[in-house]
Amino acid sequence: MRDLRIVFMGTPDFAVTILEHLVTNNYTIAGVITAVDKPAGRGRKLNQSAVKKYALSQNLPVLQPKNLKSEEFQADLKDLNANLQIVVAFRMLPKSVWAMPKYGTFNLHASLLPEYRGAAPINWAIMNGESKTGVTTFFIDDKIDTGEIILQNETSIREDETVGELHDKLMHLGANLVKETVDLIAKGDVKTTKQPELEEKSAYKLYPHNCKIDWSKSLNDIYNHIRGLNPYPAAWTTINNNEEEITAKIYSVSKEFLSHDYNNGKIITTKSTLKIAVKDGFLIINEIKLSGKKLMDSRSLLNGYQFSNEAIAL
CATH class of the missing domain: 3.10.25.10 (Formyl transferase, C-terminal domain)
Known part of the structure; x- marks a missing residue:
């Protein structure tokens, strides 16, 4: 078994559930990368991301880079001495970041890739009337949501299901899939699949x-x-x-x-x-x-x- 030191990257509540699942199952979290604090509300008080709040409650080291390409951030990231990075609902990483750890960087995406690549996969699956969706883990490469697939888990979408309900279902499904993926990497037993060349359905950002x-x-x-x-x-x-x-x-x-x-x-x-x-x-x-x-x-x-x-x- 490989001794894994994990850096976790994420921002919203969806990512918190996955990080919490890793912590609860006693994986070594070397550090957490999340968004910078942003002013919110009438008083414009600085608001911490959901992931930062959870990480601080667990005494985990937190980095909040404005620029992922900055030498200072990348030096700090290297100092965490991680050999695996996990990305959940974060932003696109430069190659100098995702290629840094020995065992790679994998992402959890809330769709059955290659369908619904992009920023809002849960919304678009329902908006397009799909009857099923799921979660996918894949190794990050230099494009968006195109890397080789590690694992997938499928679930049905009820005819009356809202995006809020499906979000929560996929969040818990995703937590289990991330754990399975980490376990495979720890055993050195990962077999990846190249994403098929389909005319995929897009999950572009909501405006x-x-x-x-x-x-x-x-x-x-x-x-x-x-x-x-x-x-x-x-x-x-x-x-x-x-x-x-x-x-x-x-x-x-x-x-x-x-x-x-x-x-x-x-x-x-x-x-x-x-x-x-x-x-x-x-x-x-x-x-x-x-x-x-x-x-x-x-x-x-x-x-x-x-x-x-x-x-x-x-």
Whole structure:
């Protein structure tokens, strides 16, 4: 068995679960690399990453480089004397960093590579209506998410599953896969597979323009788009109500397939229900957040807010 000294690189909660699993199973964590503290909130107080908070609670050495290519950072990294690096939800590494340890640097990616390479694989799998996804460990090379695959683990996606629910499922699946991968490396028993050359589905970064709801699409497509962005960053639309345009973020929804003569985006309300017409039925809104208001269930919103007969989602 190889005596492994691991440097872990990551930033969000997703990465914390993987790091915690390694610590709990008594692997030697030589150091943790995470994002620099950033100002947040009204007071612009410096906010530590989730990984940094956990690392400090475990008395693990932490490095927070602004520039991964800087000589100072790379000298500090070398001083940690690691022979394996693990990357989970971090940023692209220069070759001088990923090629540093004796046993390489591997990444955990939340998809079944080569499908959904990129920044938002969990969101896009749901937004595209996939019925399965998974997690992959692979050795990093000089491109994004293209290195040789070590292990994969597949899971189904429920028809009503949100990105928040799938995120948590893949987080725990990923923690186990990382442990399996480390164990193989410790035994010197890793067999890798070159990624197949497929016309892969991309998981490009989410921006406001690709989170906006297109009301001309089918009910299923809109439903998938919304659950693939619930709870973060949330699908949104502009609503024209009494000639006032407001922005609304839409969270929990249901489907009603029904023929009708309404225009796409037409808003229909009763005292307790809110639904929006699309070409093959209605999208029933269960939770919504209008700009300037808090997130509410539709019944609570309709108690104090009125949509006109001409209200429409654009």
